[in-house]
Structure formats: structure tokens, C-alpha cells
Amino acid sequence: MNNSFSFVIASYNRPALIERAVESILRQPSTYDIEIIVVDDCSDINYEKQLLYKYPQIRFEKLSKNQGPGIARNRGIDLSSREWIVILDDDDQLTFNALDCITTSLQSYSNLKNHPVFNFCCSNGTLSDEFVLVRQEHYLNDTIKGDFLPVIQRCIFLGNGLSYPALKMGGESLLWWEVAERWGIPSWNIEVCLLGTDAPSRITDIKNQLDQAEEYAKFHCMTLNKFTDLATKSPSAFLKSQLGAATYCLLSKQKKKARHYV
16 A cells, blocks of 8 residues: 545534644654545635635635535545545544554555455544454444544545435445445554544534434435345344434424334
8 A cells, every 4th residue: 555645524614623633634744645625515604715825735625505524525535636535524633643553554454455444443432352344233233432533445435336425414324334234344443533522513412403303314214224124133223213213204394204114
């Protein structure tokens, strides 16, 4: 493998956080070939000129319509040109030695060409062992907990037609379940990313869940439609998705759908 990385940062209405994320990338050793792509999901705030003035090496793309982080990340992946793509949230930061840890781990793995995605721990992420080839059941039985930094092998990811689902909520979960089910995700219990906790608004906030009930309903419905064997693999996860679909359909006034899932 070579030492070339594209960093994709999707953001919406949070320009104050992006500079911190960018700074954490620029602190990585200069031996790495790095490009940084910021995809703005049609924010109400215009900050492109300010950001590019301070960081002229960034590639900035503003979408014409707000469609959620999945679409923004897909656009960043399309624009990327390096062998490896790191998906970094706008409120997170790389640890000082993140790329050294990632590169060393990838170089030690003998089956790189067999996997489109690799995982490394964020500050709240844990695995049951130092290394786990994560399968879907590991997500279902909580072998993998918390958040992980995905490192995408560009040619294999795109060559297999993979992309983030067009959902505003939870799309990355569906993508990782699919990848884990088909190829497995080599995952290391090495912390390379500090999870942000100071964002003014988070998708898991109760108010946001109520305001975006229709989007949460789409996520749970898509989960049940995409993973039709979920009831067999994990009755508890199936029940959780059924309950989520019914609840959010009801909250978004989709009564017929809600009755179906009840």
C-alpha cells in the first residue's frame, strides 16, 4: 500500500467545528500524501471563502440541496483521488499519531485486497479483542460498541458499487452491516479519533428525533426491508427495528404503516 489518504468531511451548519477537524489532519506527519475534501450539505451559512482563505489546500464542494450526510459523503468519495479514504465527522479530531497507527495496521494485514473498508476506534469505541474481523453478527451481539473511524479502500469500495444510503439518519449503519455481511470489516482496537461532544445539535437529540421522525421511520423500514433474515439472526434487533418503524411512522403521521409494523 502507499501512504496516500483522502479525508472526506461532510458538514451542515457547523463551520466552527470544521477548522478543528482540519487542523487534526494537518498535524499528521508530512511523509503522508494527503488531500482534504469538505462537502457542505447546503448549509444556511456561507463560510467557503473564510475556510479556503485559511486552508487553501482544501477542496470545497457545496451541494445545491440538503440531503443528509450520506449523499455528502458519497460526493466526497467521488471527488477523492487517493488510494485510501478516511471519513471524518466535522466535530471529531484525529489523534496525533492516527495515520501512523492506521498505516502500520494495514501494512501488517495480509488480505488487504479482500476488503473495501477497515475500522479503527474512536474514543468511545471498543472491541472484544485487539483485532476482530467484524461480521454482521458482531454488530448485533455488541461485540463492537461505540463509534469507529472507517478507512475505505477506494478502488474496491467503488468497484463493488458501494455507497452510503440516501438517508438523513442512520445510513452508515446499513452500509457497515452490508459490508460486514459480505466481506467482513477488519477492525483494530486502536484509538485514532477523538469523538466530539460539543456540537450544537446532534442527530441523537430527542428534539431532533421528534423533528425528523419521518427520516427515522425511513431508516427502520429500510433496515427491515434490506435485512430480511434479521428476525432469525437477532430477534432482539428485529423487535427493536419493528418497534422503531412503528413508533416513528406514528410520530410522522403514517398511521397505516405504523399499524403494519405493530
